Amino acid sequence: MRFLYRTVRFNVSPDTPVNPPNRRSFLKEAAAILIGAIASLVPLASGLFVFMDPLRRKSKAGDFIFVASLTALPEDGLPRKFSIIADHTDAWSKLPPSPVGAVYLRRVGQNVEAFNVVCPHAGCFVDFIPDKKSYLCPCHNSTFALDGKISTPSSPSPRAMDKLTAEVRNGNEVWVKFQNFRAGEREQIPA
Amino acid sequence: MKFLSSWLDHRTGYKKVLHEALFENVPGGARWRYVWGSTLTFTFVVQIITGIFLWMAYSPSSQTAWESVYYIQHGMTGGWLLRGIHHFTAQAMNILLVLHLMQVLIDGAYKAPREINFWFGLLLLLLVLGLSLTGYLLPWDQKGFWATKVATNIMAITPFIGPQLQQLVLGGTEYGHHTLTRFFALHAGVLPGLMILLIAVHVYLFRRHGLTPKQPLRKPDAAFWPDQVLKDAVACLAVLAAVLFLIIRPRLFGMEPGPELGAPADPSEPYSAARPEWYFLFLFQFLKYFPGGTEMWGAIIIPTLVIVMLFAMPFVGNWKLGHRFNIGFMGVMFVGIALLTVVAMLEDRREPAYQIAVQSAARDSARVKELAHARGIPPSGAVTLLRDDPFAQGPKIFARNCASCHRFEGHDAIGRKLKEPPSAADLNGFASRTWLKGLLNPENVSSPAYFGGTKFKDGKMSKFVKKDLASMTPEQQADLTAIIAAVSAEAQLKSQHSMDQADSELIKKGSELLKKGSRCADCHQFHTKDEDATGPDLTGYGSREWLIGLITNPGHARYYGKRNDRMPAFGDEKILDAKSIGLVADWLRGEWFDAGEIATDSRPAAPPKVASASSGRE
Numbered sequence: 001m002r003f004l005y006r007t008v009r010f011n012v013s014p015d016t017p018v019n020p021p022n023r024r025s026f027l028k029e030a031a032a033i034l035i036g037a038i039a040s041l042v043p044l045a046s047g048l049f050v051f052m053d054p055l056r057r058k059s060k061a062g063d064f065i066f067v068a069s070l071t072a073l074p075e076d077g078l079p080r081k082f083s084i085i086a087d088h089t090d091a092w093s094k095l096p097p098s099p100v101g102a103v104y105l106r107r108v109g110q111n112v113e114a115f116n117v118v119c120p121h122a123g124c125f126v127d128f129i130p131d132k133k134s135y136l137c138p139c140h141n142s143t144f145a146l147d148g149k150i151s152t153p154s155s156p157s158p159r160a161m162d163k164l165t166a167e168v169r170n171g172n173e174v175w176v177k178f179q180n181f182r183a184g185e186r187e188q189i190p191a
Numbered sequence: 192m193k194f195l196s197s198w199l200d201h202r203t204g205y206k207k208v209l210h211e212a213l214f215e216n217v218p219g220g221a222r223w224r225y226v227w228g229s230t231l232t233f234t235f236v237v238q239i240i241t242g243i244f245l246w247m248a249y250s251p252s253s254q255t256a257w258e259s260v261y262y263i264q265h266g267m268t269g270g271w272l273l274r275g276i277h278h279f280t281a282q283a284m285n286i287l288l289v290l291h292l293m294q295v296l297i298d299g300a301y302k303a304p305r306e307i308n309f310w311f312g313l314l315l316l317l318l319v320l321g322l323s324l325t326g327y328l329l330p331w332d333q334k335g336f337w338a339t340k341v342a343t344n345i346m347a348i349t350p351f352i353g354p355q356l357q358q359l360v361l362g363g364t365e366y367g368h369h370t371l372t373r374f375f376a377l378h379a380g381v382l383p384g385l386m387i388l389l390i391a392v393h394v395y396l397f398r399r400h401g402l403t404p405k406q407p408l409r410k411p412d413a414a415f416w417p418d419q420v421l422k423d424a425v426a427c428l429a430v431l432a433a434v435l436f437l438i439i440r441p442r443l444f445g446m447e448p449g450p451e452l453g454a455p456a457d458p459s460e461p462y463s464a465a466r467p468e469w470y471f472l473f474l475f476q477f478l479k480y481f482p483g484g485t486e487m488w489g490a491i492i493i494p495t496l497v498i499v500m501l502f503a504m505p506f507v508g509n510w511k512l513g514h515r516f517n518i519g520f521m522g523v524m525f526v527g528i529a530l531l532t533v534v535a536m537l538e539d540r541r542e543p544a545y546q547i548a549v550q551s552a553a554r555d556s557a558r559v560k561e562l563a564h565a566r567g568i569p570p571s572g573a574v575t576l577l578r579d580d581p582f583a584q585g586p587k588i589f590a591r592n593c594a595s596c597h598r599f600e601g602h603d604a605i606g607r608k609l610k611e612p613p614s615a616a617d618l619n620g621f622a623s624r625t626w627l628k629g630l631l632n633p634e635n636v637s638s639p640a641y642f643g644g645t646k647f648k649d650g651k652m653s654k655f656v657k658k659d660l661a662s663m664t665p666e667q668q669a670d671l672t673a674i675i676a677a678v679s680a681e682a683q684l685k686s687q688h689s690m691d692q693a694d695s696e697l698i699k700k701g702s703e704l705l706k707k708g709s710r711c712a713d714c715h716q717f718h719t720k721d722e723d724a725t726g727p728d729l730t731g732y733g734s735r736e737w738l739i740g741l742i743t744n745p746g747h748a749r750y751y752g753k754r755n756d757r758m759p760a761f762g763d764e765k766i767l768d769a770k771s772i773g774l775v776a777d778w779l780r781g782e783w784f785d786a787g788e789i790a791t792d793s794r795p796a797a798p799p800k801v802a803s804a805s806s807g808r809e
Binding site: 025028029031032035036038039040042043044046047048049050051052053056089091092093094095096 | 236237241244255259268270420428566567
């Protein structure tokens with residue numbers, strides 16, 4: 001406040017009366033600023049609360065979801081892409097079962113391996129290139145081998161493709177615990 | 192610090208600007224009567240801040256507008272407060288505008304050389320009214336929808352360009368997505384943008400000519416800072432305090448805090464509680480005095496003339512008695528507005544139909560929030576939750592189709608007492624043990640609550656009840672109790688579920704008696720084929736399927752056959768569609784989604800539970 005006075009007062013024109021700074025006027029100034037601040041901060045704070053609301057939301061822990069029947073997977077161990085169909089809530093909308101993501105599934109012996117199709121580098125949709133028997137991300141050329149590991153040293157991805165827990169139930173049903181992970185991190189951190 | 196400030200000042204010249212802003216001369220010193228302009232600027236800034244944050248969560252389309260506002264208010268942290276501040280500050284602005292205009296007129300601040308500034312002020316006033324009007328529609332609830340419909344229909348009677356103007360504003364011939372996108376663009380973009388421009392000019396012109404002091408001056412001149420700023424700040428805080436009070440006021444009545452959000456807009460659902468927001472009530476009331484064909488006078492010509500008169504005030508004020516005339520005109524205008532508003536409110540308060548409409552609207556609003564909270568909102572929008580809900584629709588369908596003969600708890604199911612006496616049974620609790628006990632009571636059977644108004648008043652059943660059931664041995668009494676339990680159990684009412692389970696022996700006994708050995712079997716079928724049966728089949732009596740069948744065609748042999756009194760075949764004659772019949776049957780049976788029966792999720796701020804205004808069953 002004093003600062004305001006010093007900075008502003010020296011070029012006061014002679015016809016404008018300005019009381020000399022005294023205790024009374026200091027209190028008035030302090031009160032004006034305080035009250036003005038309260039009046040403006042309440043609406044701002046209420047807005048910021050709502051704006052920050054998304055930070056309160058936690059991502060849903062992955063549930064096992066039925067994805068495909070085992071017979072739909074090629075015998076030769078090459079991957080195939082499947083959509084993840086699940087209930088989904090988007091803010092106020094409760095959506096009927098619809099695609100919420102996709103996975104690559106492939107046979108490994110009697111078991112099934114599942115990878116999230118999202119590239120761990122920057123989140124693009126990774127392609128599978130059958131000729132090369134490897135995965136290629138079309139955005140920044142991250143490459144991954146059939147087992148999801150980084151296949152070339154120059155691959156920009158910080159980690160292997162995100163492996164998801166997969167189970168074969170009742171002999172022919174492939175269930176996957178579907179989850180997304182944060183891109184750009186060395187470790188798998190649920191998104 | 193000093194170095195930094197002079198470095199900055201050298202480059203920006205901010206000190207001069209700051210000085211000019213703060214050390215404006217206030218002739219005669221600071222006074223409370225000068226605060227209104229500042230409070231208006233303050234409220235406008237509040238609206239910009241809260242509006243931008245609301246914007247981040249609002250979704251303008253007819254399937255998402257209500258839903259996103261609902262989500263802001265009930266799903267997001269502090270959303271009720273944010274929307275509350277925006278909602279009530281808008282209302283405060285309308286009051287502050289009046290105060291500001293009054294102060295300017297009384298103090299003569301509109302006279303030369305301040306005419307242009309006065310006109311800018313009037314334009315700002317019109318813009319604020321425009322913002323109020325456009326903002327009212329955005330939540331897309333029944334109230335905003337129907338009130339805005341009236342406003343845009345009035346717009347259509349504008350000479351020459353009316354219909355085209357209306358179509359442009361609506362973004363088509365009907366209300367829909369583009370009505371919302373257009374209103375939203377106007378509300379959040381065009382109108383505030385114009386306001387910022389106009390406020391800049393308004394403040395510039397104000398500073399150019401200086402404040403018009405109230406004569407006589409009471410004190411020596413002073414600078415704007417700090418005395419007047421302090422008074423302005425206190426006034427702004429008072430406005431905010433009033434707004435906050437209005438937001439939390441519902442708490443005093445045990446309700447959720449925050450502004451009102453009605454049921455979602457539904458063009459197929461009549462809304463008799465449609466009223467504009469209170470600050471437009473005077474226009475609404477004014478229109479009532481213009482008979483058909485002359486509404487143009489009430490809606491357009493007279494309001495335009497008043498506005499023209501306001502714009503002409505600086506010229507009128509130059510005449511000898513002009514200033515007094517202006518003050519008088521303003522007085523008449525504001526008293527007129529106040530009177531019309533009060534009359535509108537009193538008329539509504541005295542009108543039972545309006546009160547019932549308001550109650551019904553509140554019931555729908557609470558119900559849809561309950562459903563949205565417990566079940567989530569389908570992509571087709573919250574309005575479908577309500578359209579498919581027996582609790583919401585049952586009473587309305589009943590009131591429209593059944594209440595001309597039947598009653599529900601003595602009224603028409605939505606709370607209207609009807610003048611004509613009932614000419615068919617009161618269906619509250621139909622097929623329950625209590626209802627059946629009433630029917631089989633010699634004193635009741637021919638009363639208006641049962642067969643009193645029908646041709647069965649002196650029919651076989653009535654005679655049987657009045658004669659044979661009037662004097663019973665204790666044993667017969669016990670048989671009757673068993674029979675009632677058995678017939679009622681056929682309905683499988685939710686409200687009697689535990690009772691039916693506990694009384695399985697009694698029900699079994701009653702069933703046996705119904706099949707043979709009781710007088711009932713003489714006329715009624717019960718799980719056995721009886722070609723000679725003349726009364727309605729009691730197999731599945733009161734069940735969903737039985738009731739739907741009855742409403743669909745009461746003249747079917749299974750029900751009253753040729754003896755059917757006056758009841759229309761609502762299904763077969765296509766008076767009601769199958770869905771409506773299902774809804775009213777479910778509602779009569781007390782079969783609707785009850786959020787209390789399922790575990791609620793962890794979202795905060797559960798909307799209040801629906802008060803069952805027209806049903807005693809919950």
